[in-house]
Amino acid sequence: LADRFDRDWSAMASNVNENLRTWGYNSTGYGTPAPLGKLIPYAEGVHTADTSMYFGNKQFSYPDVFDPAWQEEVKQTLQRKIKPHKDNPNLMGIYWTDMPLWDLKYGRRSGKANWVEAMKALPEEAPGRQRYEEFPANRGDQATDEEFLRLIARTYYEVIGKETRRLAPDSIIFGERYGPNITPSFVIEEAAPWIDAVAVQPYGNDFNVADFDRIHRASGGKGIIICDHNISFPTEEHPKTMWTQLPTVEEVAQAHARYVNDALSRPYILGYH
Numbered sequence: 001l002a003d004r005f006d007r008d009w010s011a012m013a014s015n016v017n018e019n020l021r022t023w024g025y026n027s028t029g030y031g032t033p034a035p036l037g038k039l040i041p042y043a044e045g046v047h048t049a050d051t052s053m054y055f056g057n058k059q060f061s062y063p064d065v066f067d068p069a070w071q072e073e074v075k076q077t078l079q080r081k082i083k084p085h086k087d088n089p090n091l092m093g094i095y096w097t098d099m100p101l102w103d104l105k106y107g108r109r110s111g112k113a114n115w116v117e118a119m120k121a122l123p124e125e126a127p128g129r130q131r132y133e134e135f136p137a138n139r140g141d142q143a144t145d146e147e148f149l150r151l152i153a154r155t156y157y158e159v160i161g162k163e164t165r166r167l168a169p170d171s172i173i174f175g176e177r178y179g180p181n182i183t184p185s186f187v188i189e190e191a192a193p194w195i196d197a198v199a200v201q202p203y204g205n206d207f208n209v210a211d212f213d214r215i216h217r218a219s220g221g222k223g224i225i226i227c228d229h230n231i232s233f234p235t236e237e238h239p240k241t242m243w244t245q246l247p248t249v250e251e252v253a254q255a256h257a258r259y260v261n262d263a264l265s266r267p268y269i270l271g272y273h
Contacts (some may be wrong), residue, residue: 009033022200029227029273030095030177036088043174043227045095046081048074048160053101053110053182060101062118064128065156083169093172095199095227103182104154116145117154120139146186153190161194164167174199177227180211185218192219199227199269205244205255207262216268223270226263231255 005012013035020028028036028047036202050061063070085091101107107114113121122129135151136143157175164173175195178188180202188198198219202208216224233252234243246252263269 001191010035013039015067018138027092027271027273029260034084037085037088041090042090043093043095043172044081044085044091045098045177046078046164047098048096048176049100049156050079051097051100051102051115053099053106053179057112060112060114062113063156064119064122064126065152065159066127066131066218068127071159074160078160078167086168086228091168093173093174093196093238094168095174096160096164096176098177098228099179099182100176100203100259101182102187102236103184104149106182114145114149116148119148119152148186149184150186150190153187157191158192161191165194172196174227177201178215179203180208180215183215185214189220192222195222197223197225199225201228202226203229203244205231205246205259207259208264209214209266212263212266212269216266221268223268225270228273230260231259 001007001009003013005015013033015037017039021269025040027041027043029043032040032042033043036042049063050059061270063074065071082094101110101112102115102131103112104116116132119128124130131151132148135148139147161173173195174197175191177199178201180200191198198215200212200215202211212224217220230243231252232243232245233247234241234245235247246255260272263272
C-alpha cells in the first residue's frame with residue numbers, strides 16, 4: 001500500500017479486488033475499506049456496546065440498556081455508521097459488536113463484572129438499577145440473574161434491531177459476532193427476532209458441530225455465517241501469531257480444508273470469512 005499505491009486505497013482497490021476474485025473469494029467482511037466495497041460484496045460492522053471480551057478494563061463496560069439516553073445514543077451511532085453505505089448495492093449486511101461477553105460465569109472468571117452485577121452497582125436513580133430492584137416483585141421465584149440477563153438482552157436487541165432494520169431495510173442483519181463459549185443459548189433466542197442470520201466467531205482447528213448445532217437451534221433455525229476464523233503458522237519474522245498455531249503452512253492448509261469442508265457440510269452454514 002505504501003510502496004506501490006502511496007497509501008491510497010482508491011488506487012489499490014481494483015488490484016486487491018482482482019487478487020481476491022482470482023484466489024476464489026466472492027466477498028469481504030467487516031472493516032472493508034470504502035473503495036474496495038464499491039467493487040465487491042461486503043458486510044459492515046457497527047460497534048453497539050463496549051462489551052467485547054478482549055477490551056481492557058478501562059475500555060470495557062456494560063451500557064444501561066434501560067436508559068433512554070443510551071438508547072438514543074446507540075441509535076445515533078447506528079445512523080452515523082450505516083448512512084454512508086445505504087446506497088451501495090454491494091452492502092450484504094450489518095454486524096454489531098464483536099465478541100460480546102454475555103455469559104455470567106465467564107465474566108467472573110475473566111476478572112470482569114457481568115452485566116447483571118453492573119446493573120446492581122448503578123446509582124439508585126439509574127433506570128437499570130431501578131429495573132433490577134423491580135424485577136423480583138414482578139418475577140417472584142423466576143427472578144434469577146439469568147432471567148434478568150435475558151431481559152437485558154431482550155431490551156438491547158429490540159432497540160438496536162428496530163433501528164438497524166429501519167436504516168438498512170434491504171440488508172441482512174447478522175447481529176453480534178458471537179463467541180460460542182461466551183454466549184448462552186437464551187441470549188441468541190432473544191436476538192433471533194431482530195436478526196436474519198447468526199454470526200459466529202469460533203476458535204480452534206476443528207469445526208465444533210455441537211456448538212454450531214446449539215446456536216442454530218437457539219436462533220430458531222436461522223443460517224449461520226462464520227464471520228471471523230483462522231488457523232495460523234509461525235514464520236521467521238513472526239514466530240508468535242494470533243489464533244491457534246500449527247508448525248507449518250502445509251499443516252495449516254490441510255486443517256483449513258478440513259474445517260471449511262466440515263462447516264459447509266452443515267446445511268445452515270451460509271459462508272466463511
